[in-house]
Amino acid sequence: MKALITGGMGFIGSHLCELLLAGGHEVALVDNLSTGRAENVAHLAGHKRLQIHIGNVRDKALMESLLEQNEVVFHLAAVVGVRSVLNDPLNCLDTNIRGTDMLMELACRYGNKVLIASSSEVYGKGTEGLLSENSNRILGPTTVTRWVYSVTKAVDECLAMSYAKGHGLPVVVMRFFNTVGPRQSSQYGMVLPTFVQQALKGEPITVYGDGSQIRSFTYVADAVHAAAALSQTEAAYGEVFNIGGTEPVSIAELAQRVKRITGSKSSIEFIPYEVAYGDGFEDSVVRVPDISKLHAAIGYEPQYSLNDMIVNTIEYFLERQPDIAPRRSVAISLNRAPTMEENACQSR
Ligand code: UDP
Numbered sequence: 001m002k003a004l005i006t007g008g009m010g011f012i013g014s015h016l017c018e019l020l021l022a023g024g025h026e027v028a029l030v031d032n033l034s035t036g037r038a039e040n041v042a043h044l045a046g047h048k049r050l051q052i053h054i055g056n057v058r059d060k061a062l063m064e065s066l067l068e069q070n071e072v073v074f075h076l077a078a079v080v081g082v083r084s085v086l087n088d089p090l091n092c093l094d095t096n097i098r099g100t101d102m103l104m105e106l107a108c109r110y111g112n113k114v115l116i117a118s119s120s121e122v123y124g125k126g127t128e129g130l131l132s133e134n135s136n137r138i139l140g141p142t143t144v145t146r147w148v149y150s151v152t153k154a155v156d157e158c159l160a161m162s163y164a165k166g167h168g169l170p171v172v173v174m175r176f177f178n179t180v181g182p183r184q185s186s187q188y189g190m191v192l193p194t195f196v197q198q199a200l201k202g203e204p205i206t207v208y209g210d211g212s213q214i215r216s217f218t219y220v221a222d223a224v225h226a227a228a229a230l231s232q233t234e235a236a237y238g239e240v241f242n243i244g245g246t247e248p249v250s251i252a253e254l255a256q257r258v259k260r261i262t263g264s265k266s267s268i269e270f271i272p273y274e275v276a277y278g279d280g281f282e283d284s285v286v287r288v289p290d291i292s293k294l295h296a297a298i299g300y301e302p303q304y305s306l307n308d309m310i311v312n313t314i315e316y317f318l319e320r321q322p323d324i325a326p327r328r329s330v331a332i333s334l335n336r337a338p339t340m341e342e343n344a345c346q347s348r
Contacts, residue, residue: 001231002026004070004112006057006103007077009036011184012117012176016074016224017041021049023228028070030063032056035080040183057099060106067103067110072231075103076117078153081188082146086277089148096152097159104163104171113170115231116160120177120244121150125284132290133175133240140282147282157240170237172230177244177289180309181220182316192217195255196313199264200321206269208276209283211252216288218245219304219312229298236297244289247306254306261310 003020007013008029013036020027021044028051029041044050055062057077067073077099079085079092100116107114123131124139124147137154139147156173163169178191186193198205226243230236249257255268273281294300304312 001072002028002070003072003074003231004028004030004066005074005076006030007036007075007117009033009038009040009052010076010080011035011040011181012179012220012223013074013076014040014183015181015220016076016227017044017050019221019224019228021047025049027051028053028066030055030057030066031077035084035185035188037183037185057103058095060102063103063106064110067106067112070112072113072115073103073107074115074117074227074231075100078117080149081190082149082277083187083189085149086145089145092148093152096149097155100156101159104159104169107171108163108167108169113231113237114160115172115174115227116156118153118157118173118175118240119149120175120242120287120289121284122154122157122175123284123287124150125282126287127285129286130288130290131242133242133293144280144282146277161238161240164238172236172238173240174227174230175240175242175244175289176223177218177242177287178215179218179220179223179243180313182312184220184313191215191251191254192258192309192313193317195258196262196310196317199258199262199266200314200317202264202266204267204269205255205259205264206271206276207252207255208271209251209273211250211255211270212285213251213283214248214286214288215251215254216245216248217306217309218243219302219309222300222302222304225303226294226298226300229300233298239293239297241294241297242289242291243294243300244291245302245306246291248286248288249306257307258310258314261307262314 009031026049030053126138160171180192
């Protein structure tokens, strides 16, 4: 297929790009480099089936030409990360809603299939058990900025379902649950890269609240496999799918595991939400997906354990920051012999 990935130089987009190229597909990426990074796809530069475009999904002329040239669109471009949303909620609303609306309107005109990235944030702060695609959404007041992202993704989903019903647009909604792995930046507040970096540097690991909030992390390779498989499954169009992991963990336990696996001497510090995010912040208490619908559609089973996710994230940061102090002890706790470089690094 000829696939366009919006947000293709971002964390999930770059992994999806690799997977599609490996599957023999032609891939075009468009990214405005707001949270995406050129280095995420630098190793793919020059690939004969890859085109890279720097631009904004709000640029109508650019998007028209890209949609005309491609068949399937994976729409991953969005303002993401709790911190980005808190810093500029208007930009989040503008990009996530107007950008997606325009893209789907153009897709109707150019006959594209569309896969829209949504998020477990749409479920809000529910405390119930497994979240299935038809579970209720429980959000705080509109004056609490944290919920802006959730609202934008819910509007995107409503738009998708309405374009499907009203205009016959073939569209799939993918609700990603806390996707993690190599290339995820800690810059926008995401918890696993933040904890790993803190642990590797020997800095305090910052658990917000009392750490009892629960998440079910999804490894990025599992997430992009699901996205690619959904795009090739006719029965998936017109449907919403949870894409998530099956190993719920409290954030306090996550901090302990990161500390243990890195062999770090970091302390674990509990920071009140109002100190971390400002007054009036509300967190999601429990967020664990029911993935039976995804399993029924594409046979999805997560292939990576939570420990695999942590180890692979550690390895990624070690490769990028070779002067991190406790490299030798990390290698040992990862259950492999330290390299010569790691031994040398330890003695510096
Ligand atoms: N979190 C934390 N310390 C950090 C960053 C995040 O304890 O340095 C918590 C955050 O409050 C939330 C969970 O970790 O309860 C997951 O946060 P993230 O921003 O990764 O994703 P979210 O689930 O909020 O979308």
